[in-house]
Amino acid sequence: MPQEQQLAIEERFARVFNDKSFKERLSSADFEKYINAKKRLSFQKHDTIFEDGEIPKGVFVLEKGAAKLSKSGAFGKDQILRFIKEGDIIGYRSLLCGENFQAKAEAMTDIECVFLPSEVFMHLLEVDPQLSFVMLQKIAYELGESSNTITFLAQKTVRERLAEILLLLEQKLGVDPEGFIKISLTREEIANIIGTATESAIRLISEFKQDHLIEVDGRNIKILNHDKLMKLGHVVL
DSSP states (O other): OOOOHHHHHHHHHHHHSSSHHHHHOOOOHHHHHHHHHHHEEEEEETTTTEEEOOOOOEEEEEEOOOOOOOOOTTTSSSSEEEEEEEEEEEHHHHHHHOOSSSSSEEEOOOOOEEEEEEHHHHHHHHHHHHHHHHHHHHHHHHHHHHHHHHHHHHHHHHHHHHHHHHHHHHHHHOOTTTBBBBSSHHHHHHHHHHHSHHHHHHHHHHHHHHSSSSEEETTTEEEOOOHHHHHHHOOOO
8 A cells, every 4th residue: 555545544543533533523421431441551662462362352552652463373483463653553353353362462662552441442433433434444454464465475585575674664663863763673573574584684684784775773774775675675655
C-alpha cells in the first residue's frame, strides 16, 4: 500500500479513537462507560504486553513507544511478524475472531498505552459506525501487509529483503533528530525479519555500509541513499 494511503488510515483512526471524538458521537451513557473502563498502562523495555496463547482481555492503543509482535516456531525460534508504533492498536484481531492471542507482544522501548476491556471495545464497535469503519480499514491494511510479507519472503533475495525492510522500518517508525531509524535492532532480530542466518545479516549490513547505502552506529541504522536502496530492493513506497 502506498505510504499516503497508510498514513490516511492511521490519521483517520487517530481522529476517531480519542476522548473528544467519542464524546461528540456517543450517547452520554456509552461515553461514560468508555471513560470509566479505559486504563492507562505503562510497560518497560522488554516487558511482555501479552503472551501467545493468552485469552484476550481487551485492546491496547500505543500512545508512546514501540513494540513487536512475534511468533515462536517449531524449534523455539521467534519470528517477528510486525512492529507496532505510536497510534497503533493491537489485540483486536484475536478478540474479533473469538480466539486466544496468536502472537506475543513485547515492548521494544518504554511504552505508555491505553487499555480498553473487551466488552467495552466490542460495544463501541456496535454503536459507533465511524469506529467500525476505520477498524475495517485497518484490518484490510494488515491483510495486505501479510500478503506482501509472503511475497517478500518467497520471491526476493536476502539482499533485496534487507533493502526493503530498512526502508519500511524507516517509513513505519520514523527517524530521530540525527536521521537514524527510531528503533534499535540486534543483528539477530534483523536476520529474523528477513529470514536468514545472523551471520548473513551481519555481512550484508557491513556491505551496505561499505557501499555508503547506510550508516551504522551500534544497533542504530541511518539510510544514506534511499534511491539506491529502493532500486536494490525493487521497492515502491
